[in-house]
């Protein structure tokens with residue numbers, strides 16, 4: 041269907057935004073792409089008594105919605121740099137959470153949080169079989185590190201940052217409805233990979249996006265957090281999140 045040449049011919053404006061597939065995002069996610077019940081149980085356990093939460097890459101609000109069902113006392117702020125994703129979150133959650141249409145690379149919110157988390161949002165971890173690796177939606181290493189520094193600045197002392205662990209990406213196709221099929225293709229690159237997401241119906245392509253991800257070794261990330269004044273708490277009991285705690 042596509043190859044690296046198609047990929048390279050995409051203009052920068054089409055790259056690294058979720059605008060391309062926002063319309064179909066929930067259809068994909070709600071068919072088991074993420075297990076939102078399990079994610080909610082894990083995050084509840086990680087944040088404990090903390091209630092002031094920052095979601096990094098809130099998307100359409102699917103995680104925030106489940107968290108609020110589990111604990112209506114959570115005060116959640118969701119940031120995202122894709123307008124059509126935030127618009128869907130607003131339609132889903134109204135004034136139940138705060139929204140920040142921001143790029144995490146320029147994160148600036150006039151308050152601090154007791155916990156921040158990302159579920160496939162700005163960052164996540166994978167286990168490549170021999171070590172954890174950070175997968176970053178911010179595809180430049182220095183900008184990625186600077187963005188993580190800004191996140192830590194927005195945490196209270198004693199605050200935690202939880203980054204979800206995901207399966208290693210693979211190429212596959214999946215029929216979502218009688219009409220709609222989802223396909224993803226991964227193209228390896230020097231310091232990461234590009235992922236092509238696309239949706240097709242009987243007539244052909246209906247939506248697609250290309251996203252270039254940076255891969256950073258877990259040890260480099262742990263060292264960075266240590267410099268930023270955070271301890272690596274480690275994996276949570278279900279091994280679905282890696283947790284840091286600000287000293």
Ligand SMILES: C[S@@+](CC[C@H](N)C(=O)[O-])C[C@H]1O[C@@H](n2cnc3c(N)ncnc32)[C@H](O)[C@@H]1O
Nearest residue numbers: 058097098099120121122125143144160161177
């Ligand atoms: C895979 S979605 C995850 C959404 C949500 N956490 C969920 O579980 O459904 C990734 C989200 O991160 C957002 N994102 C990616 N890079 C970002 C950045 N630099 N700043 C803010 N948001 C970003 C995207 O716009 C997208 O909505």
